Amino acid sequence: MSTLDNPAPFNYFNYFTEIEEHFQRVRGTSLFLLSPLDWALIESWKNSGVPLEAVLRGIDLAFEKWRGKRSRIQMVNSIAYCTQAVMTEAQRMADGGGARAEKPEAEPFPADELRRYVESNAAAIRATSRAEFLPVADSLDQIGAELPTLSADLEALEQRLTILEQKLIAIARSGQSEQQALEARQNLEKHLRPWRSKMTAPQIAMLETQFLDRATLDSAGLPRLSLFYLR
Secondary structure, X not given: OOOOOOOOOXXXXXXXXXXXXXXXXXXXXXXXXXXXXXXXXXXXXXXXXXXXXXXXXXXXXXXXXXXXXXXXXXXXXXXXXXXXXXXXXXHHHHOOOOOOOOOOOOXXXXXXXXXXXXXXXXXXXXXXXXXXXXXXXXXXXXHHHHHHHHOOOHHHHHHHHHHHHHHHHHHHHHOOOHHHHHHHHXXXXXXXXXXXXXXXXXXXXXXXXXXXXXXXXXXXXXXXXXXXXXX
């Protein structure tokens, strides 16, 4: 029986957490950690507008197919295994096969939680002690001061945070050495190679972008700023 028979109320900003926890639950290993490729893949689905329900159902279907195999030599160690099933479910929903409205039943974040998130990210940026990042931290301070108004329009807040995140990525990437950039590419290829034949060219291109963006921020000790990382 599908684990989605009694779905919890949908919270759009829990997209990453919902998928991570569902994959762990279906896999049967709660301590399993998703890889950078997994996180980049989830982010590419989010950015492409793949409904959360399509991802969760795709994970269920992929594991049902895996468990139905006579020979299961290897465990499913990446959410990339579920890509085809997720895309099939997303297309089915787009064609009208069971889509449902996906709107939060309540405000996802209390104002205090938003403020702590913005302030902690500004502090993390300043902790790198790199002057080129300070304007972004200053912008986050400004957002924090405007939260009483911004918290009423989370879409606008998310847009501003995403712009600042892209600025961080651009600055951090410009400071990378050739060796660091090469290592990031090599790491990407190592993780992506087993799944290239299972994805379309646009999926691979978006996944590469998301993976390298995440790697760039991680290597510089910088946080993700999007509300999707408020966990």
